Each structure stands twice: as C-alpha cells, then as structure tokens.
Amino acid sequence: MLKVAIIGSGAISTAHIEAYLQFQERCQIVAISxxxxxKAQARIDQFQLNARAVKEYKELLDEDIDVISICTPPYTHAPLTVACLEAGKHVIVEKPMASSLEECDQMNAAAERSGKILSIVAQNRFKTPMMKLKSVLDSGLMGNIVHAQVDSFWWRGHSYYDLWWRGTWEKEGGGCTLNHAVHHIDALLWMMGRPREIQAFMSNVSHDNAEVEDLSIGLLRYENGALGQVTSSVVHHGEEQQLIFQGSQARVSVPWNLKASSAKQNGFPEPNPALEEEIQTFYDTLPEVRYEGHTGQIDNVLTAIETGAPVLIDGVSGRQTLEFIIGIYKSASTGELVRFPLGPEDPFYTRSGIQEKATHFYEKSSSVENFQDVSITTGSNYRTQG
Structure with missing residues (x-):
C-alpha cells in the first residue's frame, strides 16, 4: 500500500484526491499540506479522509510517504520538487512544470540523483480521443503532417487575476500560454515533436490587473518544412478547443473529425471515401482509455512505481513543453525569431531573466488572498463532433 501526501489544497487538488481514491487498494492519502x-483540513473533511492536515510541508519529508502530489503555484514547484525527491519521494507536479528552464533542469537533476519518479501533469494525454489521435498520426495513414493548428481557447473574467499569486511574472510565471495552453502544447509536442523555430506575438486585451498576457499566437516551422500555429487565450467565450493536423493525404482532429481528399485531373479536390473508411476503421478499433484525465495519469505513476515501467510524462517531457512556451515569450517580447533549443546561455533561461525581459503589460496593484472554493474548468472532453 503506497502512502500519498498532497501539498497544496486549492481547487486542482480535488482532481488528485478523487484520482487517488479510485485506487484505494493500491494507495492511501495520509496527509495534506x-x-x-x-484549507487542508477542509479538504480532508470534504472527502472524509483518514489523513492529517499539515502547515509545513517539510514535516512530511522524514515520514514514511511514497508519493507526493504538488498542487501549488508554479513558482514553488522547483524547490518543493527537489526537496521531496531528495527525501526519497516519488513526485507528481501540476502543470506547468516550473517557472523557468533553469528550475526544470534542477528538478530533473534531482530526479536522476534520487532515482525517484518525477511526472508532470498533462492529464489530457490520458483521454481516449487524444490517445486515438496520437495512434492515427503514428500509423502513417494520413501521410506526412504538413500543418498543425492548436486552438487553446479559454475564458477567464477580470477577477480571475485578483488572486494574489496570479498575473505576475514572478509568481505565476506567465499568463494563458503557460497556465492554460500548456495542455495543448504538451499534446502538440507529443504528437509532432519540437519545431525548429517560432515567431510569436502576445497581448493583454482584457485584464488590466495582470502583468502577463491573456492572448498569444505562435507560428512554428519544423525541420521538414511543416508549419504550425498555436493560439493561447483566456478571452475566447465558449472555450472551444481543438487540435487539427493536416496530412498530405487526410485531415484529422480532436474533437474527432476526418476528411480525406484526392486530386481530380485538374488538381482540384474530390473526396477520398476509401481512405476515410480505412482511417475511421483504424480509429474505431483502437482501445478506450481505462482511466481518463488525472485518474489515468496517477494510475500510470502508480503502475510505474509498482512495476518499474517508465511513466508516459516525465520531467524531460515537461521541460520540452516549458521550452516551447519560453520560446513564445522570448519571441513575443523581443520580436525575434527564436530557434530551439534554449540553453543556459539564453537570457530567458532563468526566472530572473524572464522577469526582467518579458513584456509587462500592466502592474498588479491589489489582490485578494483567497477565493471562495468553487469548481473550475480543466479542459474540453474532446468528444466526437456530431
């Protein structure tokens, strides 16, 4: 029986608690810090856990605890993760992995030294439509991927950035690109890999209580010539989100939509129903994900601990996602075309470098300590469009 602790009892902690409770024969939550x-005690009471509330997380480091979920603001992820790994705990960290590439490298180094698992939350990978889409792309049935479109559309009201740590480069580490589109950017990199270069723009059009962006657009070029575009937003009503991949033979997306074309003699398109049927049949025969979202990722980590198998999303993957996002911030702030990789010599490698060089749209002048505990949105269900 694996013993679990959770650091941070904000809204996202409920997803972790609910996920762990799906596996009560494998693990037990013993503490929330x-x-x-x-607030920690309120979470314990809410879920009727046989656990104790702890103010100082360091109390947990010498205890008999196997796994720690970190559900705190981004600027705390690196020190908490390093401390937990060095204390011999496996660690699951909420997105984004950290506030800088330097911190990511510190976290990955601690994981390597300790031999413990470090997994970064990217729960959208553990959804049936996303898993199926990845398999379709890998099958080669679509031909070479020539264009990718990512629409990470969310909506947050002005008061969203009133919370004390949100909306600042120092504590939140960025805006919608880092803290909302991170899910879709992770999926893009999982499916297509890292682009060679990126040109980006960002703005703050609706939240004058935040230093950070509420809208960004990144234009991507891959080594093979393929192009892509990523729009990150918290100003889109309806929160419609999608990933579209155009192959040389067909187009697929999440939410699932399939089109295939062949050329008439004059080069104009006509439907290719045979290829559409072949891809659809392949898609339909792929298995459903047994556990979705956070539950799927926590099952993946528990299984890795129990069997020694690798996790699907590790610290290397988490760093790649942050590197992409930092590329957007660097390009949008400087006007430069940014080429990957980004290493320690880059001025945007450290938190202090980002805070100094990233565009500050507004200065945050007031804040609230806490919001009332209400439900939050964590992304589309990616159901098939009817």
Whole structure:
C-alpha cells in the first residue's frame, strides 16, 4: 500500500484526491499540506479522509510517504520538487512544470540523483480521443503532417487575476500560454515533436490587473518544412478547443473529425471515401482509455512505481513543453525569431531573466488572498463532433 501526501489544497487538488481514491487498494492519502492549514483540513473533511492536515510541508519529508502530489503555484514547484525527491519521494507536479528552464533542469537533476519518479501533469494525454489521435498520426495513414493548428481557447473574467499569486511574472510565471495552453502544447509536442523555430506575438486585451498576457499566437516551422500555429487565450467565450493536423493525404482532429481528399485531373479536390473508411476503421478499433484525465495519469505513476515501467510524462517531457512556451515569450517580447533549443546561455533561461525581459503589460496593484472554493474548468472532453 503506497502512502500519498498532497501539498497544496486549492481547487486542482480535488482532481488528485478523487484520482487517488479510485485506487484505494493500491494507495492511501495520509496527509495534506497547505500554508492555510484550515484549507487542508477542509479538504480532508470534504472527502472524509483518514489523513492529517499539515502547515509545513517539510514535516512530511522524514515520514514514511511514497508519493507526493504538488498542487501549488508554479513558482514553488522547483524547490518543493527537489526537496521531496531528495527525501526519497516519488513526485507528481501540476502543470506547468516550473517557472523557468533553469528550475526544470534542477528538478530533473534531482530526479536522476534520487532515482525517484518525477511526472508532470498533462492529464489530457490520458483521454481516449487524444490517445486515438496520437495512434492515427503514428500509423502513417494520413501521410506526412504538413500543418498543425492548436486552438487553446479559454475564458477567464477580470477577477480571475485578483488572486494574489496570479498575473505576475514572478509568481505565476506567465499568463494563458503557460497556465492554460500548456495542455495543448504538451499534446502538440507529443504528437509532432519540437519545431525548429517560432515567431510569436502576445497581448493583454482584457485584464488590466495582470502583468502577463491573456492572448498569444505562435507560428512554428519544423525541420521538414511543416508549419504550425498555436493560439493561447483566456478571452475566447465558449472555450472551444481543438487540435487539427493536416496530412498530405487526410485531415484529422480532436474533437474527432476526418476528411480525406484526392486530386481530380485538374488538381482540384474530390473526396477520398476509401481512405476515410480505412482511417475511421483504424480509429474505431483502437482501445478506450481505462482511466481518463488525472485518474489515468496517477494510475500510470502508480503502475510505474509498482512495476518499474517508465511513466508516459516525465520531467524531460515537461521541460520540452516549458521550452516551447519560453520560446513564445522570448519571441513575443523581443520580436525575434527564436530557434530551439534554449540553453543556459539564453537570457530567458532563468526566472530572473524572464522577469526582467518579458513584456509587462500592466502592474498588479491589489489582490485578494483567497477565493471562495468553487469548481473550475480543466479542459474540453474532446468528444466526437456530431
């Protein structure tokens, strides 16, 4: 029986708690830590856990705990993760992995030294439509991928950035690109790999209580000539989100939509129903994901601990996602075309470098300590369009 602790009892912690409770024969939540210890106790009471509330997370490091979920603001991820790994705990960290590439490298080094698992939350990979789409792309049935379109559309009201740590480069580490589109950017990199270069723009059009962006667009070029575009937003009503991949033979997307074309003699398109049927049949025969979202990722980590198998999303993968996002921030702030990789010599490699050089749209002048505990949105269900 693996013993679990959770650091941070904000809204996202409920997803972790609910996921662990799906595997009560494999693990038990024994502690929840929060600087507001009453919030930790409220979570324990809410889920009727046989656990204790802890104010100082360091109390957990010497205890018999196997796995720690970190559900705190991004600027805390690196020190918490390093401390937990060095104390011999496996660690699951909420997105984004950290606030800088330097911190990612510190976290990965700690994982390597300790021999413990470090997994970065990217729960959208553990959804049936996303898993199926990845398999379709890998099958080669679409031909070479020539264009990718990612629409990470969310909507957050002005008061969203009133929370004390949000909306600042120092504590949140960025805006919608880092903290919302991270899910879709992770999926893009999983499916297509890292582009060679990126040109980006960003703005703050609706939230004058935040230093960070609420809208960004990145234009991508891959080594093979393929292009892509990623739009990150918290100003899109309806929160429609999609990933579209155009292959040389067909087009597929999440939410699932399939089109295939062949050329008439004059080069104009006509439907290719045979290829559409072949791809659809392949898609339909792929298995359903047994556990979706956070539950799927926590099952993946528990299985890795139990069997020694690798996790699907490790610290290397988490760093790649952050590197892409930092590329957007660097390009949008400097006007430069940014080429990957980004290493320690880059001025955007450190938190201090980002805080100094990233565009500050507004200065945050007031804040609230806490919001009332209400439900949050964590992304599309990616159901097939009817």
């Amino acid at each position: 929060d600087i507001y210890v009453d």
